[in-house]
Amino acid sequence: MKIVIIGGGAGGLELATKLGKKLGRNGRADVLLIDRNPVHIWKPLLHEVASGSLNADIDSVSYRAHAHNYGFRFKLGCLVGVDHQRKVVELEALHDEDGEEILPRRSESYDLLVLAIGSVSNDFGVEGAAENCIFLDSPQQAERFHKRLVNRFIRLNRDLRQGHSERRLRVAIVGAGATGVELSAELFKAREWFATYGLNHIRSDHLQVSLVEAGPRVLPALSERISNAAREELTKLGVEVRTSTAVARVEADALVTKEDESIEADLIVWAAGVKAPDFLARLEGLEVNRANQLLVDDCLRVKGAEGIYALGDCAGCQITGDDGQERWVPPRAQSAHQMASRVADNIIRQHQGLQPQAFVYRDRGSLVSLSHYTAFGRLMGGLNQGSLNVEGRIARMAYVSLYRMHQLALHGWLRTLLVTLSDRINHFIRPRLKLH
Ligand SMILES: Cc1cc2nc3c(=O)[nH]c(=O)nc-3n(C[C@H](O)[C@H](O)[C@H](O)COP(=O)(O)OP(=O)(O)OC[C@H]3O[C@@H](n4cnc5c(N)ncnc54)[C@H](O)[C@@H]3O)c2cc1C
Structure with a gap:
């Protein structure tokens, strides 16, 4: 049996490791992981890559080496299509930074397919967001932000040394969920360490971080008590927290609010909401929800196709809450982890001729x-x-x-x-x- 897993993120790599150990090593199945990147970085750490707290060169896991150690194969490839009638996935041609082709457009057949390709930021179609914002969806984007941050700090330090005491580094972050809140604090830590390592003209008040949130409070997914405490800590650090402020459009160097106020910024990060990649909504015969997530049944099998599972941020899995309300499993690392365990067990059960079991989501907080x-x-x-x-x-x-x-x-x-x-x-x- 050939099991193809697309996406080696929080869920996909755990799944490939488990299946590699259980089925791949002893030749009971051919387990193939495909990812568009050669290395894995746990996505919840991307804001630390962006600030520089985490060095992606040191903290990443090489898919090839990991595959070698745990009994599965790895191929570099970017999924662009699934033909579930023919049981084939389409992979885009891969190019290097100079535009030279590394691998041509290819297809890969499967007996069982697992889609674990995660999510991307949702800019909700706000004018100018795609062109002018930095997103933190991939290690490359986080590193790009880091490089810009370093260069801005170097320039600011020179300006301040030359007596331009009015100069500031202004960062605007759209979205006060966990990513926006955590990134705001990380930037102040980065300022501290850059000052320690020689850029010592930059004081805390030379960094201006505006955290802009459309809703009435920061961290809307957490309790009001935690939200208030986080806001207080952020304000103490020097973050300008602006709640109930909706962004109408983004310009090259400013956010423009619905009230037509301009928040000027040298760097703008968009961290407001996620959706599964758009192409999932175009896959023939497969249904998605409003966030482009593939609808799955209670065993995490994609509805409308045979032999396909989906897990993590790209899976639309409905559960009934304690209040009896239907809701989607939230796009979080713990969901991806729990789904990967269920899919691994279901595939192993399937291999043994047993029925798959239903996924039960447990909110760990x-x-x-x-x-x-x-x-x-x-x-x-x-x-x-x-x-x-x-x-x-x-x-x-x-x-x-x-x-x-x-x-x-x-x-x-x-x-x-x-x-x-x-x-x-x-x-x-x-x-x-x-x-x-
Ligand atoms: C900055 C940040 C902080 C976060 N903090 C937290 C937190 O504190 N706690 C928490 O629970 N969650 C957090 N999250 C959310 C969490 O990271 C995601 O919910 C989780 O990573 C989802 O896991 P996944 O396996 O579905 O997808 P991912 O971990 O995103 O992995 C997707 C993988 O698929 C690959 N891929 C994507 N598209 C393709 C394609 N077309 N072809 C081939 N490969 C592809 C990617 O390269 C990646 O390796 C955070 C997210 C961000 C961005």
Whole structure:
């Protein structure tokens, strides 16, 4: 049986690892992972790549090496089409930075297909957003933002040294969900470390971060208590938090609000909402919801096609909440992780001639980290199955442990322990920030 997994992200790479270990290594199935990138970076860390707290060159996982270690194959490729009648996926031609073709347009056959291609930012068609904003959907985009940030800091430091004391670096972030909030705090940390590493004319008030949110409060998915606490901490850091402010259009150097106010900025980041890639809505015979997510049944099989599963941000999976209301499983790393486990078990069951089992989503809570300053969140479950608000060091530890859990799913205990150790060593021997 040939199992093709498209997308090696939070869910897809965990799935490929599990299936590689269970079915690939012993030759019971041919497990093939296809991703448009050669390396994996856990997406919730992209804002740290953007600020420079995380060096993508060091912290990424090479798909090829990982595939070699865990019994699956890897191919570089970008999915553009699925012919579910012929059981074939279409992959776009790949080009290098100079436009030279690396691989031509190809197709790949499958017996079982898993779509795990994640999501992209949703600019809701706001005029000028696509042209003038930086998005944090991929490691390349996060690194592009980082390079621009570094160059802006260098220029600002020179201007301030030359006596232009009025100069500022102005960053506007649209969307005060977890990504916008976490990125705001990360930028202040980056400012601190750049000052430490020689750009010492830049003081805290030379960085102006405007966090612009259409809704009435930051972190709308979290409780009002956490939202208020986060807003207070952000304001203390120096972030200008502007709630109930809808963006009407984006210009090259400014956001223009619905009230026609202009918020000038040197760098503009769009972090408001996500949707699955648009081409999913054009796949013949497959149904999507308003966020372009492929509709799946309770076992995570794509409706309208045989032999296709979908998981993570690109899957539209409906659940019934405690209040009896139908809602979609939220696009989060924990959902992708839980879905990957269910799909892995279902594929293994299918291989054994057993019926697949239904997916049950368990909300484990949410955590938001304001860089090294503080963290907030709500943990669900535990002994009494209730929820627990956490803050400060405990919340920060819980936040870091989420990434460790992902590493555990990929590398097992021993390697995760070694990786954690090497992270501690790097903490001492490397600069605290990527400086170029
Ligand atoms: C900055 C940021 C911070 C976040 N923080 C949190 C957090 O704190 N907690 C939380 O739970 N969630 C967080 N999220 C959301 C979380 O990252 C996603 O919900 C999660 O990564 C979804 O997993 P996935 O496997 O569905 O997709 P992804 O992890 O996005 O992986 C998709 C993979 O598919 C590949 N791919 C995409 N398109 C194609 C194609 N056409 N062909 C081939 N390959 C393709 C990509 O290269 C990628 O490897 C955050 C997201 C961002 C952007």
